[in-house]
Amino acid sequence: MPYLTTRDFSSDVSATSTTQALLAWYDKHHRELPWRVSPKAAAQGKRPEPYHIWLSEVMLQQTTVTAVKSYFTKFLDLWPRIEDLATAPTEDVMAAWAGLGYYARARNLKKCAEAVAAHHGGSFPDTEEGLRSLPGIGDYTSAAVAAIAFNRQAAVMDGNVERVISRLFAIDAPLPGSKPFMKQRVVELTPVDRPGDFAQAMMDLGATICTPKRPACALCPINDRCLALAEHDPERLPVKAAKKEKPVRFGAAFVAVSPEGEVLLRRRIDSGLLGGMTEVPTTGWTARQDGGQTAEHAPFTAEWESCGAVTHVFTHFELRLSVFRAAVTRDSDTGWWEPVTNLHAQALPTVMKKVITQAIPLAFRKHAS
């Protein structure tokens, strides 16, 4: 591995022994990911596609690698270049994103693609500041894209890095207040030489070794300098503020089926919860089960038949929906009628797929007829 031995750290004040230990570990133990260029190929001059790095980073915001992989592949199949994404119908992008969650990301993804195509000639800005000004790109993503795609010396801090740093330096102060202090530690560790590999090394370490529960400290390349390990309890860090209790909200959802085998759908407004996504008609979602969750409150009169309930847990509340179904002639103007066989191609969030499955058990069967 000559690319390791020919590198000259002596002139790099940022390349502490901790940094070098992490990079050496990354060279051996890095994860293979669809959007990633291996450190060996990177050392030979191969650069990752900024479009791929950006797309993967947005998908990975608060989302696991496992969940992202198939979506990343699907998006590249549908829209191989950022210009393709910029000119794609927004509904198509929302439909492709359905199931991944945090749907503002999909709306901003589309806006960002349009901005890059319109104002940057189809090329991403190659600095942290330039990237930071784009929709859906914040502190983390701007630093990650700058470092990984453009080899800029940007200090990347995500949940993984917070965990690694808080343990390495035994930082007892709770998040998010301790974030600026931790960020400064990352700045000091980030090398001029391989900032992108260093960021990915920190995140891989956090994902595979320095895990939230039962960290594999025996395998850690920097266990000899970890202050939390020296104190014999790395798992207690980082300290986070206590979470608030999740309230319960109640509502009713109405699955209307036409004689032609279509379901009545409508589009949610662009802002707020599930913004811009597709749904079946529902009542409002209220804190109390107060009689407003019955068929009397359906958007129109029909022979509504109860088909049980669906519970879905969102980030900040738990939703319990009573589900109703009725055979209805196509006379409603509250939305559009979609063939059951085409529901899989709609921008239906998971909670709505649950509702429709409750009312029509085989709705999402492969090759439904």
Added chain:
DNA sequence: AATGCGTGGTC
């Protein structure tokens, strides 16, 4: 600064 914003995997 605190809150709103999804989902599925893990133990």
Added chain:
DNA sequence: TGACCAAGCAT
């Protein structure tokens, strides 16, 4: 099995 939590952003 329910609580935790995963490569955060916008406001």
